[in-house]
Amino acid sequence: MSRRSNLKNAVVAFLVPLPSILFYLYFLSHFQSNCAPLWSWCFHHPLLLANVFFFFNVNVLFWLIGFIQSSNWMIDLYWMVIPVLLLHYYATHPLAQFDPWRSMIVTVLTWVWSIRLAHSYFRREEWQWGAREDWRFADMRLQYGKHWWWISFFSVYVSQQILLIGICLPLYVVHSVDKPLxxxxxxxxxxxxxxxxxxxxxxxxxxxxxxxxxxxxxxxxxxxxxxxxxxxxxxxxxxxxxxxxxxxxxxxxxxxxxxxxxxxxxxxxxxxxxxxxxxxxxxxxxxxxxxxxxxxxxxxxxxxxxxxxxxxxxxxxxxx
Structure with missing residues (x-):
């Protein structure tokens, strides 16, 4: 893999979550002074909003990038990043309520888990960004041929939303229930x-x-x-x-x-x-x-x- 391609993929990986992050930061700074239905909906439905972020920023955007690059490598990388993003989203949402000690324990553990997994991922990939996609996706690409472009949207991304949002539900619960440690x-x-x-x-x-x-x-x-x-x-x-x-x-x-x-x-x-x-x-x-x-x-x-x-x-x- 060339150095230029490696750098390009690294930049893409860092920029790709920005739409959700910027929208959420804008919401946090405007929801109290704005009575628009959109802000009210974002305020009252934090779990649904997380799914909306995931659908548009991961399912749609990642799928488009994967289609352009003919490789769905980025979802593997973000398996270790999305839980961290969800953790901080749930913890900072205006409706969040939690025990600070439990939140701190879960936050530290999640970061350690993410760093550990990221280290193993990049070590395996010889410290390259997007050098290859998961072998299962590569096999399915051959299996489905010309239909893979649309099948991949469901099999690679929509399925990941169900899995990732599902297994990260404890991060939501930890930041929605205030009970002593x-x-x-x-x-x-x-x-x-x-x-x-x-x-x-x-x-x-x-x-x-x-x-x-x-x-x-x-x-x-x-x-x-x-x-x-x-x-x-x-x-x-x-x-x-x-x-x-x-x-x-x-x-x-x-x-x-x-x-x-x-x-x-x-x-x-x-x-x-x-x-x-x-x-x-x-x-x-x-x-x-x-x-x-x-x-x-x-x-x-x-x-x-x-x-x-x-x-x-x-x-x-x-x-x-």
């Missing part, structure tokens, strides 16, 4: 921290494995077919497990505030990730050099939740 908030924070740490360790171990295999390939040596060390010894997808822990931890915050219904968003996300897990494993099995090793890995290793190897692998270890 209690022990469950610390439990939720602990679960979130565990998710962040597990996700970071798993992604780092995977990154090191990929780098090592790349060097072996360059030297003309056989690549290691499968990563089964560290956290990956006890789970086939510990990075996914860490991510789920993070979101379920956030759900505990809202459950503690009397809004357990928000688990629906996290549940839908978990179901989608289960399908992604299936696609990833099918992709692994299509690679001849690793197919046999990965089938054994599937038989002996837990899918998400870290657990001990089965007896079959224990016997194999003793033999070797």
């Amino acid at each position: 209690n022990i469950w908030d610390f439990v939720a924070a602990g679960v979130c921290l565990c998710g962040i740490v597990i996700g970071y360790l798993a992604d780092t171990q995977l990154h090191n494995f990929v780098i090592r295999n790349t060097k072996l390939k360059e030297l003309g040596k056989p690549m290691v077919p499968n990563l089964d060390r560290g956290l990956w010894r006890y789970s086939r997808h510990p990075n996914y497990f860490g991510e789920q822990l993070w979101w379920w931890g956030m759900t505990v915050f809202s459950w503690n505030l009397g809004h357990g219904w928000t688990c629906v968003g996290c549940l839908i996300n978990s179901m989608c990730l289960a399908y992604v897990t299936f696609l990833v494993e099918q992709r692994m099995l299509k690679q001849e050099y690793r197919a046999e090793a990965y089938r054994l890995y599937q038989k002996t290793t837990s899918v998400w939740v870290p657990w001990f190897k089965s007896s079959a692998i224990a016997v194999k270890d003793k033999v070797t």
